[in-house]
Amino acid sequence: MIKELKRVVITGMGAITPLGNTVNEFWNNIIAGRSGVRLITKFDSTHFKTKIAAEVKDFNATDYFERNEARKYDLFTQYAIAAADEAINNAGINFEMLNKNKIGVIWGSGNGGIQTFQDQVEEFVKGNRQPRFNPYFIPKIIADIPSGAISIRYGLRGLNFSTVSACASSNNAIIDACNYIRLGKADMIITGGSEAPINESSIGGFNASKALSTNNEDPKGASMPFDVKRDGFVLGEGAGALIVESLECAIKRGATILAEIVGTGMAADAYHLTGTHPDGEGAYLGMLDGLEDAGIGASEIDYINAHATSTHMGDESELKAISRVFGQRPDMNIGATKSMTGHLLGAAGVIETIICVKAIRESRIPPTINTSEVEHEYSDKFNFTLGKTQEKVVRYAMNNTFGFGGHIATLILKKYENDN
Template sequence: MAGIVLSGSCSSRLLLRDREAGSNGASLAQYNGLKAVDTMHLPSSRTPKLSCSGPKCRTIRAMASPTVSAPKRETDPKKRIVITGMGLVSVFGSDIDNFYNKLLEGESGITQIDKFDATNYSVRFAGQIRDFSSKGYIDGKNDRRLDDCWRYCLVAGRRALDEANLGSEALEKLDKTRIGVLVGTGMGGLTAFSNGVEALIQKGYKKITPFFIPYSITNMGSALLAIDTGLMGPNYSISTACATANYCFYAAANHIRRGEADIMVAGGTEAAVMPTGIGGFIACRALSQRNDEPKRASRPWDKDRDGFVMGEGCGVLVMESLDHAMQRGANIIAEYLGGAVTCDAHHMTDPRSDGLGVSSCISKSLEDAGVSPEEVNYVNAHATSTLAGDLAEVNAIKMVFKNTSEIKMNGTKSMIGHGLGAAGGLEAIATVKAITTGWLHPTINQDNLEPEVTIDTVPNVKKQHEVNVAISNSFGFGGHNSVVVFAPFKP
């Protein structure tokens, strides 16, 4: 049977091969209207020519771009957005410098799963977080009740605020109605949800914990962080699968630009390394099955890649107007220049054959940032290590950047796995650290590079590189595309 191409979450575009049916027996292609298709590659031309079948298919015309002047970056200090704090929970711990040093060393954080008994699972490894501690951030009683998704969010969010010198005493001196929280998640409180369903089935509805609903719904990360810190500005969550965190950064920035907030705490959190999460993606036939060598399983752009590796964690940025940051004497780490979100508007899981959604998202992000393609020299790629997704992203990048000789591109997921809704948050931090340190982490497990990948992927060994402008890509199920643009801060 032909391959099944899935787009979006977990891999911007997944090519799943028909493997032996598991206990559920049937192939994913039999459900939800998914159709078997051949591997699709993006055309080299910028003019899309879409060919498809089915009642929902429609032709997309590329409009000729009018002559425009050179892009201009934002100069209004009330609308310029800077990064003043970062916080994370990762497979390498919660210290940002240690996290990035591990990445620079090319160390893999992928290990055998021991959070639950995965002995009988066809995939038994992941980017599982170990030795996580919430001490000093969550009291013991609440800590025992919380889903890991929210525990990671509270710790990463509080650490980001601390780095931004926005601890409890500092916050008391600020207008908290102008500080918002926007931390999204792709899956939500998956353990809380699974435990609630199990209690219902085994013991009846009277045995469901009252925390079942609150700790399952996707907005609870933002809500709990605001409750904990007293932040009363814009507060909600976005859930666009693996594009989530970048969507949150983009939306948060626009709240500041519109004058609705001075500071936004934004990012993504996820904790899906548990039976339902692993089992569900096994059912999709999306995961690598390299059980004998898990540290070599995530291998973006390598010919021998066979799927992505599940990860988890949280990545949060404190985004602040330049004007407000300067008034309070904040330490400015880097600048957020802009971003964009688009939709393939094509299929729930299949990618567009013309790549218009991804390439237009990159182009729109540069337009929003006031940046020309020639200024970009670093891409933190979505790069999930899936057969179709890796090449689709590369081809879309080539459509936007005609000359890629000065561009370096790496895949953070090669070492930490795919954090789903948290991926963009963790990768934004890696992008900012590349800007501030002048070093790019490698893409590990680059043994047999696809010949179509002609961009420098920083294979296996870190490289020194002065970043001028960087973009970070994230894509999700439903055809959601998101790109954010960062640069060194220059007053």
């Protein structure tokens, strides 16, 4: 007997970002069009081509953990737990009233504990290659530890794992969470992603691949998605968390439903290790897959939060794909919020999903800042939401994320309506 798929809703959100360490602070800065990009403070960037990044500010681990517990976790795990705590509180969850065997955690990260890895290898070399590794070295660096740590913190015994698909990691985590709930494998899942990659290894590596902006003279204006003058992305860090549950579970516990997940799309560029397909083939297929899953036509999408990292090839290929799917839609808003947050790599998808949820709930679409001259072929095809927030009723929002390796992950969210 084939079971009917369950409807899936979002009931809680949490965020640690370059623009604020709560969802409300983050959203208020996004709506105001502020940039979180500054000169790097986490290390001496004197000899690096890129000297700017979107760092998290004023994060104190001891606000969330005892000092001894905090030592067990790399910063990317600390960010994850902090965001999850906010999402759980936001959702009004009392785990003692729920079946913990049916509550899971799925978490995404592209880099894992890269700071810990760098620090420990440096210590190894400085110590004349004598093995003095921290006993927590392995659990601090592997990408699955946030999902395990969150489950341990709250005693959650449902499905538990991590997704790694570079910059698509957290969108893939949300997609997996959605599908497992649809199938009845879990009632509720804490999902999202986190990254803490602002160090010498990441900046140096991305510089070597010519991916980063080197507009060090104007940090706040460096990320300019879709602009003809764009010169690369700005590295960011942080975490986002969602509480995703079945509609039945949410109604039963009297939860406030923030939005519904109605479509998930996945594909691959099958083209290049780091470059996107020049015609956006994977992005095109992923968006079509999401629309088919949602059971809607392209004309029903009101807002796309684009992947739009501010790289030449990536932005152009995404615009080609959007044009193939949507044709000419000057009534449809496209937003590129990495212009403000920088690129949070594996955490980008969930942070931008939070933005989509807020846009749906508040009927406000955040601006794309810094962009003044959109690629000429596309400038009249869509509303790029340039410069300032726009008021608009959003019934359906799409969130695109793409990762090195050709990974494509698309989410479609809908304004919750309890009569369908």
